[in-house]
Amino acid sequence: MGNVHVHALKGISLKINKGEFISIMGASGSGKSTLLHQLGLLDMPTQGEILIDGKDVSKLSEKERSLFRLTQLGYVFQEYAIISELTALENVYLPMLMMGRKKQDCINAGIDILNKVGLGDRLDHLQHELSGGQQQRVAIARALVNKPKILFADEPCANLDSESSRQVLELFKKLNKELEQTIVMVTHEDWHMEYTDRVIHLKDGLI
């Protein structure tokens, strides 16, 4: 993991270093979410390449992309996006189960990471038993459980109050500093910039 080269949108070329905490900002319609989806392999470019660690991931099959997302990437969505029928712990260790890890190992890793995000006392809580901020932290824990190379966060604080938003951003900052987690975050709030190392402004599909 050294460089992420993306040729996307209207000729964007972007380099992100390991351990960086980047925010992508721009007005509505500027292409920031599109850029994030492309980087996170949720969508494929109509033209151009996406290189992660020197590997052209735009040529992968759907199955290969799915496996790459599972093992190499992590996602935090705008609206928490945890599975309502699973507890906090089950939500977190689901990606590990998918990778074929033993159930007990999954449980242990899930407990560990939920403790790290401050939800050690909410392991068996279902979605409706968690606040918005707690749900988002579960989603962050899930995104991190497989130790991804890159964590993508698409407006993670959009549906949170300011206090919960601060907690989430503090957590991101902590993960970035302590675990050297590479984080790419889309946001439209100016005050979020103080948490990030670098800001990329998009306008009309261009940096």
Place this chain on the structure above:
Amino acid sequence: MFNDLKVSFFLACKSIQRGNKGTSILTVLIISLIFVNLIFFPSIVDGVEETLIRQSIEHVCGNVVIEPKDDQRYIDNADGIEKKINKLPGVVGTSSRYITGATFFYNNKLKSGSVHSIDPSDEEVVTKFHSGLIAGEYLGKENTNEILLGIDITGKEGEVTGDSDLGGVQVGDKIDVTFSNGVIRTYRVKGIFDISSININRYAFITEKEMESVLGIEDQASEILVKLSQKGTEEKYRTLFLELGISEDIETWREKSADKIGSLVSSFSLLTVISTVISLIMAVVVIFIIIYINTVNKKRQIGILKAIGIEQNVIIHSYVIQVLFYCFCGIAVGLLLFGIITSYLSVNPIRFPLGYVRPMVEQTLILQNIISLIVFSLIAGFIPAWRTANENILKAIWG
């Protein structure tokens, strides 16, 4: 692949465990009722067939019927033939009958029919029509001026039936019988029977001795009925009878009743097929709707699962596993319900015009319908799950 199934199973279990219990119970109940419908109607049809067969054997023709050859009117040396047959192991008894057409006259009413003669003690061993007596008594061997009549001949007193019967003959009444050879006799009605079987209520019975005096013949028979200890061995005994030198026409109950039972059973079989198709369509529709609504409501969730790296097939299989769960539970409840229904009907059989019918349960039928229900349900559940899971991730999450 095994790991993928494990994850599918995990997702399915959690969905069932924590999903809407009311919906789950309703789904299982609907599947159980569909399953009961799948097996109940065919079991009644099988019961009808069994009743017809039993009544054919027990009231009409025994297991095997020996009749004169085409160019003969009667079987000669009927006693000799019966003695030979009765010596064979596995033969319970034989009963020879004369059959002739007759007209019955009572109280200014006329009714055509046929008169059968029997040796009462032989007949009791071979058939059970005597158990259908609803009034009076059975014939004695020496009765020469008494007659048993079926309810279709006597009619019921007080009922207006036009010319279809004699308008309510009672035990003890005297009726005049004109035989096909012109002989007229007056008989006292000794008994009336109602069997609701194939045609038998249209018969009258007198003793063999009386019939021989009417027809002026002896040691002959229009037919000889043979009762065997085991149903299903008729073909074997046909061969044995031929080996004994019996040259008359030998028919099994199946051949004798083929037309009557066959056409009735064919009609019912068609209804069974229609009922089965409708039930399976209902199962498909119910499962499809339930899974469709489920997946549409969880479209975003499915998109999220795909986004975090859960394979599409894993998601689809989790819904298929849920369908299997509903199916198995529905079938189990259906079997329980069916068991209760059949237990009740075993004690309180359904009265059909042809007799009392109990459901006949065949294991192959149950197994067949279990497999059909599962297969069709799986297809019905797979399609909506596949459609939703196949959708583009971004479209599924953000619409």
